[in-house]
Amino acid sequence: MEQQNNMGIAGRLAAVVIAIVIMLAFYYGLNHLVMGMQGLPLNLDLTPAG
């Protein structure tokens, strides 16, 4: 908890925002992978390519 306090609110907020961006990119890739594995390809904007 002490470690968390040392980071400050702004720092924690920035870490959360960066992590969210990373995770959204991860889920974006996951959607392509899972849909592609089922023979349902997607375009870059996630619209159906099939």
Add this chain to the structure above:
Amino acid sequence: MKQTEFIRRLDVSRLTAMLFPLLVLLVFGLVDAAQADVGMGNAQERITPIGEVRLQGQPPVEIAAKPAAIQEQEVELRAAPRPSRADYPDIGVSSRAIVWVLGQMHLFFGALVLAVPLFVLLIELVGVYTRDDRYDDMAHEFMKISLIGFSITAIFGGSLALALFLLYPDLMAYLMHVFGSQWLVYAGLFFFESFFLYVYYYGWNALRYGNLKWVHLTLGLLLNASGLTIMVMANSWATFMMAPSGVNEVGAVVGNIWEVMKGPLWNPINLHRFIANIAFGGAVVGAYAAFKFLSAKDPVKRAHYDWMGYTSNFIAILAFLPLPFAGYWLMAEIYAYSQQMGITAMGGILAWLFIVQAVLIGTILLAGNFYLWSGMSRTDGSERYKGLIKVIALVLVVCFLIWVTPHTLILSASEISLLGGSHHHILGPLGIMPAKNIAVNLMLIATFLSFQLYRRSDKVATVSWAPMGNALMIAVYIGAVVNIIFLGVYYGYFTNTVYKVGSSVAQVVTTLLVIVFGLVIDALMFKKAKVLPSHWGRIPDRAQYALFALPIAFTWLMALMGYVRSSVKTHWHVYTVMKDNSPDNFIPAIGYAGNMITLVTVLFLLCVLFMFWVANLSGSKQRKPETALAGGEA
């Protein structure tokens, strides 16, 4: 010195118990080797045909060639019987109702006694690794509760078999013909299961420490192996009746026993029942812990049963989380096997039962979450997370309401005109699967969050990267929620059906990844955490009622979905190959089924109360009457 001690403790009976599995394997191995020596590979080759003689180690000697007519007669296939109404015995009571009650009761107890040894073995293993005797005692107590369940399972199983042979003789004759010697293997497995069960239970204290503990764990493993084999064999009969394999279009056997067993629905049912049994077993033993907690006055006992209740709830909810996905797989395979069967289940008369199912699953999740929230009062560190509980509760309630929103309503003409159509303009879209998929996944994620907060409530992370770990965990949840809603809304409402179905898989993977991320991050982040004191027994009494709600909802749910699973065969004993011509060859009405389901649920709960009572009875001892002593002295 240690070796001498070990040998001294290893008396003949223990040695026999230890070596029995090895002896069995050895005997089978020797028999197999002997057969290999004489050049007899499979059963067909081992059995000498009529009219032939065979000397050991020699090729068969043909005495005389058989006439062609006899040979043709031998290979003629035997079609499934076509019984008429008169072929079904009439005993004055609905045959289906009798078989329904006996079959469901057998399944309830079968599920319980298969599941309990599974998690008992794991708890025992945890006890070995943590060197904490409390785990061992709890595992032993779980076994004590379920022990009488084995006898009840056998009683209902025997009664069911007799009822089936009496009331459905042609069907049973056909199934006997199809599965052949597999029935004897099934019966034989009961001997193994009983042997391992009794040695495992009664040998608990005799095989408690050192190397003997590993012998005990091996016995537990063999007990579970026997139980699971029994389950998958019995499942093959149910799935053969739903989706027959290894037979031709008239039901004649054309494949071997393996081809008969491994029908398209076998593994989906195996997985679904395996997971569901664990959740069900956890819920039932949780009710026992709640009962003992409420009746105990001693703080030490209350602490013990509080911990036992927590562990049971943990098992039930953890097993429950992946269950909907196993259910999806089963339904997907049912649709893949027969669209008609899938539509009968989810698009016809039975579709409404999935709304009832949603109510019951919602009850289970709400009860499980409520218990976790109440349990957080055991630690002072839980204050940090109390604000989040309100958010989780809101998510659960909103998703629950979406899940129970029906799509097709039974309406009069005036109601349709008042509504402005057959579907409500706002609630209508919530009645279809994309909305429900979003709701289910979010409920599971919210439940996992409750679980994660509970686990964190008595710990403070000390690793330097804890803020980054927390940021990542928050992002995992937010990203998953966004992704699940996006997948459900976009592909569910704005693309074609194929993409709609495909996106549900991506939703499931997203939910499972949240669980995996949560477990991994917490395991690493709280490895050397500062542990805050937990006060076992410090939980409101009302939380125990959540533990009672769980087995009731689970039991009702199992009976309900059992009715659906069996009903999708409609008027067939064995789908498409053997028609049901009995007076009950129709899907029973929902009201009638509701009464039957309630009846078996109440019966099961009464039997469970009996089990608890007997388990309690074994620990009580009557005091010696003082009057007798007084009389003696006089």
